[in-house]
Each structure stands twice: as C-alpha cells, then as structure tokens.
Amino acid sequence: MKDILINHLSFGYTPERLILDDIDLAVDTGSFVCLLGPSGCGKSTFLRLMAGLEHPTKGDIVMEGRRIEKPGLDRGMVFQDYGLFPWMTAGENITLALEQRFPEAGKKRWKETALEKLADVGLEESVFDKLPKELSGGMKQRCAIARSFAVDPPVLLMDEPFGALDAVTRARLQDLVLELWARTEPKKTVFFVTHDVDEALLLASRILVFGQSPSHIIYDCTIPPEKRPTRETQFDDVENLKLRNTLIHHINRDVNRRIA
Ligand SMILES: Nc1ncnc2c1ncn2[C@@H]1O[C@H](COP(=O)(O)OP(=O)(O)OP(=O)(O)O)[C@@H](O)[C@H]1O
Ligand SMILES: [Mg+2]
Known part of the structure; x- marks a missing residue:
C-alpha cells in the first residue's frame, strides 16, 4: 500500500x-x-x-x-537535539506525550508504558526521575526514541x-x-x-x-x-560497496x- x-x-x-x-x-x-x-x-x-x-x-x-x-x-518527530523539555524529568517528558496520545489511559498506565519504553531502549528505571541535564547525549537520545515509540505514531x-x-x-x-x-x-x-x-x-x-x-x-x-x-x-559486500560509491557519486555530482 x-x-x-x-x-x-x-x-x-x-x-x-x-x-x-x-x-x-x-x-x-x-x-x-x-x-x-x-x-x-x-x-x-x-x-x-x-x-x-x-x-x-x-x-x-x-x-x-x-x-x-x-x-x-x-507523525512523531525525533530531532538531533533530542527535543526533550529541559524542565521536566525524562519520565515526565514521556508521560506528557502519552497523556496527549492516550488521554483515557490514566496516570498509572502512562507511567507503566513510559517505564516499559525506557527499558526497551536499555535505560534503567532510575532514569525516569532524572532531568535531561543529568543524562548523557546518548541517554537523552534514547529517551527521545522511547518517547516516539511510546506514542506509537x-x-x-x-x-x-x-x-x-x-x-x-x-x-x-x-x-x-x-x-x-x-x-x-x-x-x-x-x-x-x-x-x-x-x-x-x-x-x-x-x-x-x-x-x-x-x-x-x-x-x-x-x-x-x-x-x-x-x-x-x-x-x-561488493554490491553494497557499489551502491555506496553510486550514492557518494550522486551527492558529490x-x-x-x-x-x-
Ligand atoms: N526558517 C527558515 N527561514 C528561512 N530560510 C530557512 C529556514 N530554515 C531553513 N532555511 C533555508 O532553507 C534551506 C534548506 O535548509 P534545511 O535546513 O532544510 O537544509 P538541510 O538539507 O536540512 O541542511 P543540513 O544538512 O545542513 O541540515 C537553507 O538555505 C536554509 O538557509
Ligand atoms: Mg537539516
């Protein structure tokens, strides 16, 4: 389709x-x-x-x-600069998005889903209560990915x-x-x-x-x-290398x- x-x-x-x-x-x-x-x-x-x-x-x-x-x-968007609200914890960032997407689910379910999605991207439960500034770049990007998959667009x-x-x-x-x-x-x-x-x-x-x-x-x-x-x-892989050259050629051409 x-x-x-x-x-x-x-x-x-x-x-x-x-x-x-x-x-x-x-x-x-x-x-x-x-x-x-x-x-x-x-x-x-x-x-x-x-x-x-x-x-x-x-x-x-x-x-x-x-x-x-x-x-x-x-349509969910994930940016290079993570797009997390700096004044909210990682967990709040994810639950805010869940509230908008699934308003009927309720607080308990939003938190469960947020924790589930954090685990999916390999982050510990403790990250839920951390502010973005307390996380490394890779952890922030994981949170942003967890949020986008939680909202499930x-x-x-x-x-x-x-x-x-x-x-x-x-x-x-x-x-x-x-x-x-x-x-x-x-x-x-x-x-x-x-x-x-x-x-x-x-x-x-x-x-x-x-x-x-x-x-x-x-x-x-x-x-x-x-x-x-x-x-x-x-x-x-020869085919992959060929395609790689073709792509570079087109970008530079x-x-x-x-x-x-
Ligand atoms: N808000 C804006 N107002 C006016 N011009 C803009 C705006 N945003 C981008 N541009 C211009 O539009 C063109 C395309 O920008 P865009 O950010 O889409 O490029 P890009 O392919 O994403 O580049 P990069 O790979 O550097 O991120 C550029 O010339 C840029 O200066
Ligand atoms: Mg760009």
Whole structure:
C-alpha cells in the first residue's frame, strides 16, 4: 500500500527563493526511507513539511488519503537535539506525550508504558526521575526514541538523530532503532535524514538523494531486505560497496556541478 503520496511538492520560505522544487514521491507503508543530500539542500525543510510545521507553496502531501495540513499525533518527530523539555524529568517528558496520545489511559498506565519504553531502549528505571541535564547525549537520545515509540505514531520523522553522538553510541542506537522498527507491527514508516552514507545503507529499505536547492530527488533506490548489509558485512559486500560509491557519486555530482 502507498501510505504517503507527495504530489508536485514545491516550497520556499520566501517567494523569492524556492528550496524544494516539484517533488513527486510515493512511499509504501513500513518503509525505512533514508534521505541524503548536501547541507542546505532542504532535507530538514522536507521533514518539517511532512510534520505539517510548514505548508507547501505548491502541491501537497497526502497520508492515508488525507492531506497534511498541520502537526498530528500520527507523525512523531525525533530531532538531533533530542527535543526533550529541559524542565521536566525524562519520565515526565514521556508521560506528557502519552497523556496527549492516550488521554483515557490514566496516570498509572502512562507511567507503566513510559517505564516499559525506557527499558526497551536499555535505560534503567532510575532514569525516569532524572532531568535531561543529568543524562548523557546518548541517554537523552534514547529517551527521545522511547518517547516516539511510546506514542506509537505510524510515521516517524527523524532528523539526523545520531549526528551529535560518538561512534559507539551511534552504532548502538542504529541497531536499536532498526530492531524497534523491525519488531513493531504494523511497521512504522520512517523518514530518516543523515549525512552518513554508511548509516543510510545499514538502516534503509529505500534511499533518496536530494540535489542542491532548489532541490528535487536526484537518486532513488530500494534495497530489498536480503540485500541489506549488516555491520559485519558492510565493507566486504561488493554490491553494497557499489551502491555506496553510486550514492557518494550522486551527492558529490550535484555539488560539483554547482561549484563549476
Ligand atoms: N526558517 C527558515 N527561514 C528561512 N530560510 C530557512 C529556514 N530554515 C531553513 N532555511 C533555508 O532553507 C534551506 C534548506 O535548509 P534545511 O535546513 O532544510 O537544509 P538541510 O538539507 O536540512 O541542511 P543540513 O544538512 O545542513 O541540515 C537553507 O538555505 C536554509 O538557509
Ligand atoms: Mg537539516
């Protein structure tokens, strides 16, 4: 099923300058879509449009037959800077989101779910009562992921969520997100922005490369589950290395063309 249809989407923050130019895209439910492209090409802008935080200048985004007009609990967002309220504990951050999503569940159930989700991302119960400033970057990002999975939206929008983390924490969280995505049924549709081609290759079932702004999709490939590399095989697998080169070529090609 085509869950998300993007029709002739164009967008500019000002009338003088278009950032995204005539994007057409259909995405299947349960896809893990990684978005690559040079800095400033409009990847975050694209996610903001998906989130309903900005409105298309032209065209539209249709999700399950409904046009996206505003933010909704059917689309969860995970940011690079975690997006946790600093004055609330990790637990309060998660229960606040649960209150909005499941108002009828009640305090006891919200807390149980929050603790369950913290455990899912490998955090101890004690983290529930800690403020974000008392947690490491990796722990904050785990809380943000726990919150997004607790709210259980069918679509997850992730904007360079691991950009600020060290390599080891990053690898752990990549595995974690992939595992949560794989074991959640029905599968969530994920849009994941990254600058890291290898991260995209490890996570994605589909990879889109955006060109320089005004941007459109300059490369689009689908990776069948059996072709997806693992952390162990990613630098031995010939097909993976070929695709890696192709992606790097497309990202740089557009940059070089603009510089020349
Ligand atoms: N709120 C805003 N108002 C005006 N222009 C903006 C705004 N946000 C972003 N832009 C501009 O839109 C363009 C695309 O920005 P965007 O943040 O979407 O790029 P990006 O691909 O996410 O870049 P990066 O990889 O560096 O995060 C940039 O030229 C940026 O300066
Ligand atoms: Mg960005």
